[in-house]
Amino acid sequence: MGRAGARLREFRTQRRLSLTEVAARAEVTKGFLSLAERGMTNVSVPVLMRICDAVGIGIGDLFEYPTAPIVRSGAGAPLEMGGHDVREELLTPKSERHVQVMHTVMRPGGGSGGAYRLDATTIFVYVLKGALSITVDGQTTLLDTGDSMTFGATQLHDWHNPTDGEAEVLWTIAPPVGAEDFSAALRGS
Template sequence: MPRKPATAAKSTKIRAEDELAEAVRRPTGPLRPVRDDINLGERLRTLRKARGLSIEQVANSVGVTKSFLSRFERDAVSASVATLLKVCDAIGVRPGTLFDPPATNLVRAGEGRPISLGGEGMHEYLIAGVGNEHLMALLSVIEPGGGSGPEPYKLNAAVDFVHLKEGELDMVVDGELYSMKAGDTLTFPPTLAHTWRNPSQTQPAVAVWVIAPPI
């Protein structure tokens, strides 16, 4: 596709080597704020240590610096979707297993569980699927200029579709650009390299993603 709100003192993006961006998350509309207990980096650090892997081993496997990985594990910086997937692969964990399933099958408006699957300028909410072997559904609020990051990535899943509820979204799948407007739906095999971003300079985009089977 999900981050802690950035404070005013940290509003400037942090860059470190190949890719770094401090998470800047300003929810749009009635969605609930991101909860402080959704600490993706901390969970990845716990899993890394449980598998007996050092920061240096994982950083070398992913192709990032130890400094970046250390800050990522402290939830001080965000990574692109591609980098997050590489970290999960290096540790040996499916990204979807990092998040607890919803307590109920009914997720009311504004009650999706905040999660982070990487990217920049993003709020993402789990609305269905973790703990379900068939699919995962996410609601994404993408700030102007935000998206998955510059590096294309792939998912080990059979199908991915995105329905754009509001705004604009540029999807690049296997080198082909799909410029989406509100109401458009794109279905594609996520095993193809893809990236996406909100091309608007002023308006957020709101999209629903369904991935089957869940990542």
């Protein structure tokens, strides 16, 4: 939450919102929000989305983007979208208006930390390595290496690595979350 926390604080102070006000709106404690803004705690995806909503921004407003259309291996923009024991990077530049591709590496048990929805149309996930347990609208599916799944972005979904080894996936979201016209994220449940 280092970069994302600092950006959250920047947006909150620009809007002249107090820690107490945002914490109450996001249904978190003031202390937790302070820790999140200072990058000193992990935040689940749904909680981060509630905080963004309370500040009046979309989760995509926290993203950093690659500056060029060619992204070399390991050179994507670090992505802090919440979750636990995950390392993510954004592979598509902000100028891309049709799709957004994210690369996620999860340690054993790592994942979203809860269910959420995105303000987009479609999510496609492809498992590059390991396995992914994904629950969409209450139905859980186990995807192994080479498996993929497509579902509606507004469907309530959460995901995690159910294995004892590292898992690696590619997410494709259409249209992009965080593009100027699509930056609002829906509330997590």
